[in-house]
Amino acid sequence: MLSKGIGTTAAMAARSLSMVHVPAHKPKWVFTPLSLCSSASKPRKLVLYSKPGCCLCDGLKEKLHAAFSLSGPDSLHDVELQVRDITSNPEWEKAYQYEIPVLAKVFSDGTEELLPRLSPRLGVELVHKKIAAAFKQ
Numbered sequence: 001m002l003s004k005g006i007g008t009t010a011a012m013a014a015r016s017l018s019m020v021h022v023p024a025h026k027p028k029w030v031f032t033p034l035s036l037c038s039s040a041s042k043p044r045k046l047v048l049y050s051k052p053g054c055c056l057c058d059g060l061k062e063k064l065h066a067a068f069s070l071s072g073p074d075s076l077h078d079v080e081l082q083v084r085d086i087t088s089n090p091e092w093e094k095a096y097q098y099e100i101p102v103l104a105k106v107f108s109d110g111t112e113e114l115l116p117r118l119s120p121r122l123g124v125e126l127v128h129k130k131i132a133a134a135f136k137q
Helices: 004-019 057-071 092-094 124-137
Strands: 044-049 080-085 102-106 112-114
Touching: 044 057, 057 080, 057 124
Parallel strands: 044 080
Antiparallel strands: 044 102, 102 112
16 A cells, blocks of 8 residues: 555656746856855956958857857856947947957956957867967966
């Protein structure tokens, strides 16, 4: 009789598990080693100045997203990429019209530091290495 009760409980649990709603998208989890954690830690930010129809910009954007997904000791999983269309701001357009794509590292106070231009011929691993090095400085 006891085994019948256990089977019934297991069947009820299985039915209740089958009714659990799973969201269509999974949340993105960011894991940071404890040595890097602090109460004020924020994600690292990178800005890509770009414009529509720029094939160099689109290529770099794809490589950055691929580089952010690589794992390893210098993981970039926590980097937030903001893409800014220079045609939406006259100051950006004047400053970067002949230079795009332009990457800038954003500091915690909101100031930006332009990063050296990345060659379009660089592979994803080298893009990853150069971005990781820029954040270490």
